[in-house]
């Protein structure tokens with residue numbers, strides 16, 4: 001165990017010096033209304049910066065990123081009232097032939113403006129660039145095979161990225177609806193090696209883990225035993241539902257009981273965990289309601305304080 005997890009000892013000291021925050025929420029327009037009415041309902045806010053602007057693409061001659069005033073007005077209001085962290089969706093770190101310096105610079109500019117405490121993105125890819133320079137976007141996060149070649153490529157991309165963003169960088173474990181044959185490593189082995197090779201931390205999405213465990217038939221607790229939990233800085237919790245025999249990560253409302261059980265497992269064993277973020281999709285808000293959101297936050301806060309204190 002100690003050999004496999006040796007990477008966590010090399011984690012950045014500045015990151016480990018961050019104070020633990022507690023329970024946060026991922027921003028959407030329904031959350032905006034709830035927070036304006038009660039800013040103290042969460043300990044921190046997570047935002048997807050990509051949703052706050054229109055990106056006219058790498059070919060745009062000028063004004064590539066056009067910010068949405070009503071959204072940035074909310075962010076200007078929130079910063080200073082609560083800690084804010086960034087959760088981007090555009091780095092496409094699993095793409096072998098894709099990089100976007102202007103996008104990274106836009107993220108870095110937002111770090112300077114808003115002082116995000118950390119930055120996360122996903123262990124997947126969405127964009128590819130052909131030899132002729134034509135870009136294609138899958139429109140969704142495509143999973144990666146856990147192979148040594150992929151590990152070296154993603155670790156190299158994260159090492160190149162980290163100096164450009166002035167905060168710790170976290171990678172989120174993916175939800176996957178297919179499995180690759182003959183992979184070199186298990187997912188926990190891949191994540192542990194990525195921490196060692198890139199200096200990143202882990203955003204452990206427990207609903208992604210639950211979804212994968214249920215659809216692919218493995219033991220989520222065994223996954224947690226194999227993962228270097230000292231590298232986990234943030235946890236995501238969410239709800240989902242079953243469609244045509246497949247359990248989906250739809251963020252449709254309340255967290256299922258197995259996700260709460262996983263949170264109880266992780267909290268006492270993740271010494272560098274700074275926050276637990278509840279995610280829901282605002283299209284479900286008319287059904288879920290403010291009471292539903294508050295109930296999930298209250299339950300998460302009670303689990304957090306039982307393990308970490310108020």
Ligand SMILES: [Fe+2]
Nearest residue numbers: 172205236279
């Ligand atoms: Fe997530």
